[in-house]
Amino acid sequence: MLFESYLNYDIEVALFLTLLWGTSAVLVARKPRHRSDKRGRRRATFMLVLVALGWLGVAGRLVTTALMGSFDYLFVADRVAVALPLVILPAVAVLVLAVPRWLAHRRNPSAETRLATFAPQAVVPFQATALGALTGFVTAILVTMGPPQLVPILTIYVGFLTVLVGLWLWQQYRYRVAANGGPVRRSLPVRAVRGVAVVAVFALVLVGGLSWAANETVLPGRMNMTDHAHGGVSASGAHGHGGGRTVSVADLTGPRSETPDRKFTLVAEAQKLRLASGKEVDAWLFNGQSPGPELRVKKGELIEVTVHNKVPDTSVSVHWHGVDVPNAEDGVAGVTQDAIQPGGTHVYRFRPDEVGTHWYHSHQQSSIQVKKGLFGPLIIEPEQSxxxxxxxxxxxxxxxxxxxxxxxxxxxxxxxxxxxxxxxxxxxxxxxxxxxxxxxxxxxxxxxxxxxxxxxxxxxxxxxxxxxxxxxxxxxxxxxxxxxxxxxxxxxxxxxxxxxxxxxxxxxxxxxxxxxxxxxxxxxxxxxxxDPTTYGSPLPTEFGRDSKFTKTHSLVFDNELWFYDGKFTVVWASNGMAFPKAPSLTVREGDLVKVRFANRSHFDHPMHLHGHHVLVLSRNGKPATGSPLWLDTVNVEVGEIWEVAFKADNPGLWMDHCHNLDHAAAGMMSHVIYEGVTTPYEVGHDTPNELE
Structure with missing residues (x-):
């Protein structure tokens, strides 16, 4: 909770800086007119007060950044690289170049000293500080940045400097005109037409820019999950492990010819559900009950589950949460299978190698279907109770x-x-x-x-x-x-x-x-x-904090207000990017992988890697010292950093996403893909498979 308070303060200070320096930039750019000494001194005093308040805001941003950084540098890396320099350096220029001119005007409020405060070196520093403050606010709440990355940083700095050059040239022209007595005053109709034209151009640029930004986020109608090559994900079949050998997800099945030890049938249906309180809800249920039927099996038994879909106009699938099944049995529509159409049937077969409390749920539009009731318990008992x-x-x-x-x-x-x-x-x-x-x-x-x-x-x-x-x-x-x-x-x-x-x-x-x-x-x-990281007694594990890892991966979680699939909404981003641009991870079978999660958003993120269990190495920098903590869902609370590791021992194409399924549906999902693995399935609005 403390980190979230600091994060909120940081955003509030960023907004304060933007409003204050923006106001200052507008005021200093007004055409110089000297009417009386009293008004001149009052104006100069007011501008100097604004500068003092602006620097108070800069100090506040430094303090909030330091407080957030006390949790970990990952939480403030982008602020240190972009937001702070772009406001501090121009604010220093205001002190060095502009403040002496306003002090001189306050001491001697003449037309000459007022004109000096209109020079480019006195005006542009205010504008630059306002632009830097706006950049800091935008990157804090709208389009956030993950850990500093060279290309986004260079893009911001080049854009910033380009705008500054334009502002300098424009102010230089205005200063020369003012020094030479001012421009010829145009008639009212001419000024009106010119004002309307400026507003129209600005509106067109703004609307056009926002339309372009929204269109850029529209998801393709068809996507193959091995094709979005971001964050190290290779194209399908590239660099295949084992002499270029490739394998399809569809071939990574459970036993198909053996006789199952346990057989179950799940029927998805739409029903009215009455709660004990008397409230009624429109539900989608397995076998007409909530939760769905309890599937209780023994470790090592071959399980066969036949799923029939009787929900009208809705396709479904079933994922076995926390069970490291073969990839084709994972039940992710568009990744490991096509969704089960209304009236259709799909058979899952797998032999669980773990024990304990698990559950199953739909993984087709799961942000909707799990809420509506398509879930149930899966209990895997040890051979001896x-x-x-x-x-x-x-x-x-x-x-x-x-x-x-x-x-x-x-x-x-x-x-x-x-x-x-x-x-x-x-x-x-x-x-x-x-x-x-x-x-x-x-x-x-x-x-x-x-x-x-x-x-x-x-x-x-x-x-x-x-x-x-x-x-x-x-x-x-x-x-x-x-x-x-x-x-x-x-x-x-x-x-x-x-x-x-x-x-x-x-x-x-x-x-x-x-x-x-x-x-x-x-x-x-x-x-x-x-605290699960200190509970119980240690046991030897195959790998740990001191192991040599062949892959490392860091994810910083943010929430931002921006466009996703063409709609303005809350976007949940990893390293500043949302699916399908969010960083995925390519591994080879046998790799030992360390992953670091850092949450600087306003909500918890239970991160769920399919097909694998991760071993917790540390939480907030403190090593895990209790019983080995093997998780399939790592709940990264606000302001927390978790280090986990897993062994790449289950080939396939695996979802890696936030299990707050609304967050996954709004961008917080990616994949772990084994080299040489391909998938024949696609996801998107033009396919039978919908996103989260």
Missing amino acids: DLAPGTQDLIVSAHTWYEDKLPLEPPALFGTIDQLERRKMAPGTPVRLRLINTDGATHRYSLTGTPFKVVAIDGNPVNEPTEVAGKQLVIGGGGRYDVEFAMPAQPVRLTELRRYGKELRVVEGGLLFSADGTGDVPPDKPQETF
């Missing part, structure tokens, strides 16, 4: 339903139950709560009435978990926590918390256990958060 005898094993899949695009509160913890759910639980009963966040926003929980253990995170068991009490659990979009406790004699309550500024508030609803299903317990609002 890790549950104590008599354990009550409960899946708590938090989901926010929407009505007319507005969220309904509170979220439902059990499909349709959007009220406080009371359950009988005999004292002494072992309880496992499998918490699944099916929303995009971060969920915060408190468990009141008993200490508990976090026994698994993203399905991966925690080594030697210890008891936790008085801490909130923070679960990003798509993430999962498995929590265990022994039911005590008194009631136990699971409650969701929401943060409003620095205040934590209790969300209505939740889950209450008691011996007879009655009673109550006031929910806790713990300020301290559970």
